[in-house]
């Protein structure tokens with residue numbers, strides 16, 4: 423069986439010959455190895471750009487995520503957040519620059535070995551789930567990196583882990599329901615359980631609170647805050663549009679605009695009026711209370 427992600431196409435830098443690219447990767451990899459013995463990077467992007475149709479969707483991104491960090495990425499529609507997550511999840515390759523992921527270098531590693539080490543929950547992944555797939559199967563199939571149970575044999579242990587995750591995320595009573603019959607909030611929690619199924623070293627969540635009502639959002643924010651506080655949790659990168667959705671306990675933030683970084687670093691330094699106003703091109707007032715953020719337009 424060929425996982426759906428097999429269709430991913432490598433876009434190389436036309437200015438580099440394969441040998442030069444390999445030499446560059448090996449040099450970078452040696453440097454990465456040296457650095458990682460010191461601080462263990464989960465992500466290390468250096469000069470990463472992604473060009474499509476002559477347009478830079480991402481432009482010269484430098485970004486480091488270390489073990490234990492919990493990042494939030496914000497920026498207006500079209501800023502490049504999902505594209506960045508696709509690179510971090512080894513779904514697409516940069517056009518230029520080097521993407522180090524879990525001590526491997528994209529382009530010099532078999533992505534089918536790398537991807538299972540990364541948990542991803544996104545709208546595009548959810549759209550690949552067959553309509554009648556049961557909730558249990560949505561989660562358990564993550565151990566094979568597929569979306570749709572076919573003839574794979576799963577260990578009892580896998581099914582138990584899937585059940586436990588569904589239980590932790592409050593949806594274990596829906597085990598045998600078709601995924602498509604769930605409410606948006608229930609679906610979001612099943613997707614996160616799926617992303618955690620393969621015990622990932624990096625968890626990528628693209629707008630997990632999109633489409634939730636107020637109670638659903640608050641429930642999810644509290645659960646993500648708990649996940650962030652658990653020292654056994656993997657490094658987390660969360661994309662959101664709303665400051666109110668930033669879970670307490672998240673440690674770092676990046677603001678993107680037009681494919682470029684406006685600000686990145688410790689969350690308290692980044693989620694401030696000056697940077698957010700620049701990112702969203704709107705004068706904003708930002709408040710923080712009990713670890714929760716909110717923003718309104720400055721009058």
Ligand SMILES: Nc1ncnc2c1ncn2[C@@H]1O[C@H](COP(=O)(O)OP(=O)(O)OP(=O)(O)O)[C@@H](O)[C@H]1O
Pocket residue numbers: 474475479497498499500501502503504505506
């Ligand atoms: N294959 C492609 N070819 C051309 N442009 C693309 C392609 N994929 C994405 N884009 C464009 O790249 C830009 C960034 O898209 P991306 O989905 O990363 O933005 P985003 O920050 O996640 O936005 P949103 O908040 O709306 O989800 C958008 O303008 C989008 O139209």
Ligand SMILES: [Mg+2]
Pocket residue numbers: 503504505628
């Ligand atoms: Mg997006």
